[in-house]
Amino acid sequence: MTPAATPFEAGAFHPDHGTRRVAGRMSLEGGLVRFEAESLQFTLPVEGLTVRLGGASDRLIFFEHPEMPGISVFTSDRTVLEQPAFAQNAALGRARGKIRQTQWLSRGVLFAVVLALAAVLAGIWLAKDSMVESVAAKVPAGWEQKLGEAAFVQFSLGHKFLTDDELKRQLDQLAAPLLAVVPQDRYPFTLHLVEDPSLNAFALPGGKVMLHSGLLLAADTPEEVLGVLAHELAHVTRQHGVRGIVSNLGLYAVVTFFVGDVSGVAAILVNNAPFLLSQKFSRDHEREADEQGFRYLEAAGLNPRGLITFFDKVRAEEESLKAKVPGGQALDALGFLSTHPATSERQARLERLIAESGRRDAFKAVDLDFAAFQQLLRSKLSLMGSATNSAAPLQAQP
Numbered sequence: 001m002t003p004a005a006t007p008f009e010a011g012a013f014h015p016d017h018g019t020r021r022v023a024g025r026m027s028l029e030g031g032l033v034r035f036e037a038e039s040l041q042f043t044l045p046v047e048g049l050t051v052r053l054g055g056a057s058d059r060l061i062f063f064e065h066p067e068m069p070g071i072s073v074f075t076s077d078r079t080v081l082e083q084p085a086f087a088q089n090a091a092l093g094r095a096r097g098k099i100r101q102t103q104w105l106s107r108g109v110l111f112a113v114v115l116a117l118a119a120v121l122a123g124i125w126l127a128k129d130s131m132v133e134s135v136a137a138k139v140p141a142g143w144e145q146k147l148g149e150a151a152f153v154q155f156s157l158g159h160k161f162l163t164d165d166e167l168k169r170q171l172d173q174l175a176a177p178l179l180a181v182v183p184q185d186r187y188p189f190t191l192h193l194v195e196d197p198s199l200n201a202f203a204l205p206g207g208k209v210m211l212h213s214g215l216l217l218a219a220d221t222p223e224e225v226l227g228v229l230a231h232e233l234a235h236v237t238r239q240h241g242v243r244g245i246v247s248n249l250g251l252y253a254v255v256t257f258f259v260g261d262v263s264g265v266a267a268i269l270v271n272n273a274p275f276l277l278s279q280k281f282s283r284d285h286e287r288e289a290d291e292q293g294f295r296y297l298e299a300a301g302l303n304p305r306g307l308i309t310f311f312d313k314v315r316a317e318e319e320s321l322k323a324k325v326p327g328g329q330a331l332d333a334l335g336f337l338s339t340h341p342a343t344s345e346r347q348a349r350l351e352r353l354i355a356e357s358g359r360r361d362a363f364k365a366v367d368l369d370f371a372a373f374q375q376l377l378r379s380k381l382s383l384m385g386s387a388t389n390s391a392a393p394l395q396a397q398p
């Protein structure tokens with residue numbers, strides 16, 4: 001005896017009801033497909049029955065008979081395929097096999113589509129940095145200079161500059177061999193001496209580089225200043241300021257600018273000028289600036305060890321600031337000295353670069369009496385009534 005067939009939620013089309021679908025229940029037993037609804041009852045013989053997938057996304061299983069055209073029964077309940085009739089009737093068994101195969105195929109296709117979509121998204125995500133880089137490269141030099149100019153004006157409001165001609169001349173003399181190897185076709189670089197006791201330096205898009213008096217006085221050798229300067233120049237040539245702003249706009253904007261034109265970036269850039277004065281470069285950008293800065297020092301024949309030894313002073317400064325303010329908040333007061341990546345890690349990377357370069361001596365001598373330069377700086381600072389020691393008070397990062 002076969003177990004009583006379970007009725008399934010089903011629908012039917014029948015000529016008596018035109019094109020309207022009728023909701024009811026179906027069962028599959030005794031060699032018949034039976035459909036029952038209040039207004040409609042009929043049966044289809046299992047012998048010669050066609051069973052196929054249909055409806056939106058092949059969600060439904062249809063039962064039809066060639067001798068009863070215009071009539072069909074359908075259900076979305078796939079457990080109907082477990083009915084004994086499918087095992088007992090060879091033609092039905094084959095139809096079930098075909099349906100299952102189709103389901104597996106469509107699941108496979110769906111899985112492949114999802115996988116491909118995920119791969120595309122991951123690819124876009126991974127390509128974000130290089131898209132940002134390419135967007136930044138498309139930004140006209142004039143816009144970048146305007147951006148730097150806007151930030152510079154804002155910075156100037158809260159800071160004093162040392163504008164003494166002789167100081168300026170000596171600073172330019174110090175920087176000359178380095179600037180000679182840094183590409184200046186996009187914009188010229190200008191150095192600005194800021195009266196500020198903190199060990200800091202920073203650069204703005206478009207080529208303005210700020211050196212704090214505290215940094216110049218804390219340096220033991222001119223190579224230390226040149227090391228920091230090379231790092232800052234690299235931030236400019238690698239467009240880290242613009243890249244930081246574009247990257248912050250989010251993936252959608254980046255992709256839009258990447259595939260379209262960059263004219264929409266102009267307004268965004270200038271609006272973000274204040275951001276340049278508070279931004280922290282990403283870990284990757286700091287690494288990139290260290291490495292590119294090293295290349296500039298190498299090309300200029302200058303001893304790159306100055307950057308490494310200056311980092312020792314940075315570390316001492318970090319320690320003393322940490323001691324002054326528990327919790328590390330004070331470290332935000334350090335720009336160039338930013339804590340990520342860790343200073344020791346940056347030093348180790350530079351040591352590796354030096355080892356790889358194979359050059360250990362015969363570096364170019366710096367054409368400046370550095371001690372006399374520092375003395376002149378001290379005297380100008382005291383004329384301004386400024387403290388000349390390099391102990392950095394806590395202050396907002398420029």
Ligand SMILES: [Zn+2]
Pocket residue numbers: 231235281286289336
């Ligand atoms: Zn930096």
